[in-house]
Amino acid sequence: SCSSMRHQVLRISVDDEAQVQKVKELEDLEHLQLDFWRGPARPGFPIDVRVPFPSIQAVKVFLEAHGIRYTIMIEDVQLLLDEEQEQMFASQGR
């Protein structure tokens, strides 16, 4: 749906329990409308979070300010969703 336009999924790497707790603080900020695909667990365990476009900057600033490493796992969720739909329609067509 267009509501996932330019949503990104960040893969966050947490090195210690303090960083895990820091990311849990993010989880509590409801206004950011974050969707944790892999929730905060323990050090060394990747955390994946889907971030709506309006919140991306704030989340990245928060992570960088606390020295928490992250990569962009999915650049634009909507593009993947569109690909998935196209693949399904193409398969149904076949």
Next chain:
Amino acid sequence: ARTTSTFNYATYHTLEEIYDFMDILVAEHPQLVSKLQIGSSYEGRPIYVLKFSTGGNNRPAIWIDTGIHSREWVTQASGVWFAKKITEDYGQDPAFTAILDNLDIFLEIVTNPDGFAFTHSENRMWRKTRSRTSGSFCVGVDPNRNWDAGFGGAGASSNPCSETYHGKFPNSEVEVKSIVDFVNDHGNIKAFISIHSYSQLLLYPYGYKTEAPADKDELDQISKSAVAALTSLYGTKFQYGSIITTIYQASGGTIDWTYNQGIKYSFSFELRDTGRYGFLLPASQIIPTAQETWLALLTIMEHTLNHPY
């Protein structure tokens, strides 16, 4: 598809297509497969379980469910593949034939039909059920926090808007209650396997408490063997252990309840994570994911057969 041989297992399917597949499979193998309706979802969709049996009366059984979290599409797709695999391998693979000659298998492919339909119609990222909570505009309960095992404890949320909302009371979700009633009525389920994605984990109780299950050593050994079998196919690395020590505390979970009912071989899978797609795993990965997972399931099923209790 008009036969399960022409059905495309390498694509994601809608609820209607999966329900059609079930009927075709039953029609093709009436002596082996039957379709049971164990309830109706909150929005009134039938909840179906495929029963694979070669006879006997209330034989010891294995339960496998996929799709309890609706957005985890590779699990429902794997469930469809498992169903076909069972009909193909019975009578062909000696080890599996021995399993089905002595145990029944119950397979619930779409454990959360309303959520699954919603991922196709409105929101691909929907996880929960679609029940309404009075006093909140938020919809749905996490069906893996709604079981009567440490219900409402840490690792679940009392906020209806949370993705881990546990619901107003245990088994409040008809999708959960239907399984609870089925398990209690059957009374002879010996292994219960609930399949999720993604994190590449094989988990056993507990999630709601740090206390180890009485059978921890055996469950750990089975997990080690099952993970080795899974990894042997494509090299996919899995971790294993109890839920609370491997990931985090999570209360009200499925296999904590089944284990507390005496179903010793209670496991939960988290399937493939390529580190690039999360829940949006490309359809090209469905079959290899299902194939490797089946090797782990076989390990658990064989152990269940060889260690009656």
